Amino acid sequence: MxxxxxxxxxxxxxxxxxxxxxxxxxxxxxxxxxxxxxxxxxxxxxPSKDALYGEVFERMLSDWLERVEATMKSPGRGWERFSAVLVSGFELFCENPSYVRLMRREAIEGGERLGIDLVGVVAPFFEAAVNWLEEEVVAGHFRKVDARQVLVTAYATLLGYVSDAPFLNGLLVDDALAPEMLLARRDHLLDMFRRTLVADPDPSLTSLGA
Amino acid sequence: MxxxxxxxxxxxxxxxxxxxxxxxxxxxxxxxxxxxxxxxxxxxxxPSKDALYGEVFERMLSDWLERVEATMKSPGRGWERFSAVLVSGFELFCENPSYVRLMRREAIEGGERLGIDLVGVVAPFFEAAVNWLEEEVVAGHFRKVDARQVLVTAYATLLGYVSDAPFLNGLLVDDALAPEMLLARRDHLLDMFRRTLVADPDPSLTSLGA
DNA sequence: ATCTCTACCTACTGGTTGGTAGGTAGGTAT
DNA sequence: ATACCTACCTACCAACCAGTAGGTAGAGAT
Incomplete structure (x- = not known):
């Protein structure tokens, strides 16, 4: 112990x-x-229930931002970097399903309970990601896509699978958070985003596993 | 009145x-x-709070299943049909944001409160969609994709945008559920799924607007 | 005229909530 | 030894919860 x-x-x-x-x-x-x-x-x-909830939430945010900042510093360009961040984010979410469900609950209700401004914390990272994606488009590394739409989709797909795992457990027969299911999910998402972002149709040149 | x-x-x-x-x-x-x-x-x-919640939930499910069944009967094959169902589902969700958030809450918590078996109701439609997608793959209308993964992604992206609209309102500046935002979102999702499902790289031949 | 039904009300019950008051066992410092 | 601190406790409080009992005003039918 x-x-x-x-x-x-x-x-x-x-x-x-x-x-x-x-x-x-x-x-x-x-x-x-x-x-x-x-x-x-x-x-x-x-001191109170509100204070406890506040500390729970702040701990979650600081845990995450720490890892997100580390990942944002990762090297590489274009798809190589995008996929690395995606995989890192996916792993982060899978390791902390409670955080994901808590976050999703806040997102549903508006996200600012007890003076914690969820949007204010997330927005800078979101905007940085938007800027990077748009620069990569200009540089010709990505197809002409709407950066915000792509990122909202990434947010929805990464959060969605983990937050709704209790429901998906029923639909997909097996344990949705089992390692082999997570790998299959990860590869599917990588394939989808690669096809959306990368102009080059040859998977062997751009996929992570190549 | x-x-x-x-x-x-x-x-x-x-x-x-x-x-x-x-x-x-x-x-x-x-x-x-x-x-x-x-x-x-x-x-x-x-008669009770539980009974009220039960009726709220059953009304939501029957409302939805009615429209889903109607959409499932739609004609067409391959991408034409997939995109029609996707657009219909997206519209359905946008028209009933409360339903979407309620559904998401149930999905987070496991989905069977008060004896209502959410999975039991949804599973037949999900399996029917899986079968159809797999047949279309065999028929060569779609690339070789994991049907379940594609459908889970569709579920996550459609639900996610509407259920988290209060949060996305903060991130995306404007009203996330405004008509022009919804159109942009819809077109982005269509583009993503088309690139994932359709082997033909020429958008003009397969997109909805063509 | 009276009987009945619907849709609401006030007043109450027992149980649970978040939070407080005050006490105690055990460790540590002086 | 004694003073103090931490971490827990029992007992209590006001507020709120879901749900019940019983009454009333009005509409329709006989």
Whole structure:
């Protein structure tokens, strides 16, 4: 046993429950019971439910932005770089399904609870990606595409598969988050975006696996 | 004033609120106040909160299945038919953003609340679509693609744009559900799926607008 | 005139919510 | 030894929840 600090244990449990049942559907009793303490003891570590939710959300954002910034610095141009970022983002999402579901819930409801401005945090990265894509189009590395549309599609496909995994588990028979399913999903998305972005019709020259 | 029956008015309001705030985040008081009556009067029309949610969900499903069945009977083959169904589905989703958000919430949580088996209802249509796509591949109308992957992507992209519109409103500056934005989105999706499915590289021969 | 039905109401119940008050066991510092 | 801190507890509170009991105003039918 690693004996993690109780604060972290509570944050983990809260993240999981907020992601599964939403803010209104999760009670402090529920969270406290999940980590084996009583509600007042939980409120000893966090001043209120709102504050706990806020910390859960800020931790998720800082976790992600750290990794996203690292990925954005990756070298390469054109498809090579786009696919690398896509794969990295896909892996990031798959490793943190609770984060993805939490994010999706916020996106559905508008995204600014408790003063946390989700759009304000994400927008700079989104705009940077738009600029890069548009430059690559001008440079002739990509077909003439609407950068924003492509990125919204990437967002929807990456988030969608993970956030809706409980539903897709029913449709696709197997465990949607099993490694072989994830690989198949990843390759399909790569193929789709390559066909959308790259003018060169020869897959062997541009695919990741070549 | 059309003087719609109170039952329908309540169902509309409940659909909207359940979609926006989720089941746990919506109280009967909230719904009742929204239609101008008290909670006990609402419980005169529906026996319980669960029953109300159940009716909201069943109405959504029957509304959709009706239109989906009609669309599935559409004539045509290959890309012509695929694009027609895609456009029809996209329009259906855009016209009912509350339904889309409600559906997405269920998908995140697993999809079987109150005995309603969402997967059981959707699966037959999904399998029919898979079969059709695979037959079209064999017939040479489409490239060799993984039918399930393509359909999951269609699901994710169509649902994602509408369900997350409140969030995308912030990212994309304008109103994400405005007519011109919807058209741009639709055309982008058509272009992407055409490039994924159709071997013929000439857009003028296969695009919808040709 | 009375009976019945619908659609609403006020007033209440038992249970749960987020949050507070106050107490205690155990470790640490002086 | 004693003072202090952390991490937990029980007991309580007001507010809110879903749901029930019982009453009323009005419309229609007999």
């Amino acid at each position: 690693a004996q993690r600090p109780m604060r972290e244990v509570i944050l983990d449990e809260a993240t999981e429950l907020f992601a599964r049942f939403g803010y209104g559907g999760t009670s402090l009793n529920h969270i406290a019971a999940g980590v084996g303490i009583k509600r007042p003891s939980l409120l000893h570590h966090f | 059309a003087q719609r029956p109170m039952r329908e008015v309540i169902l509309d309001e409940a659909t909207e609120l359940f979609a926006r705030f989720g089941y746990g985040g919506t109280s009967l008081n909230h719904i009742a106040a929204g239609v101008g009556i008290k909670r006990p009067s609402l419980l005169h029309h529906f």
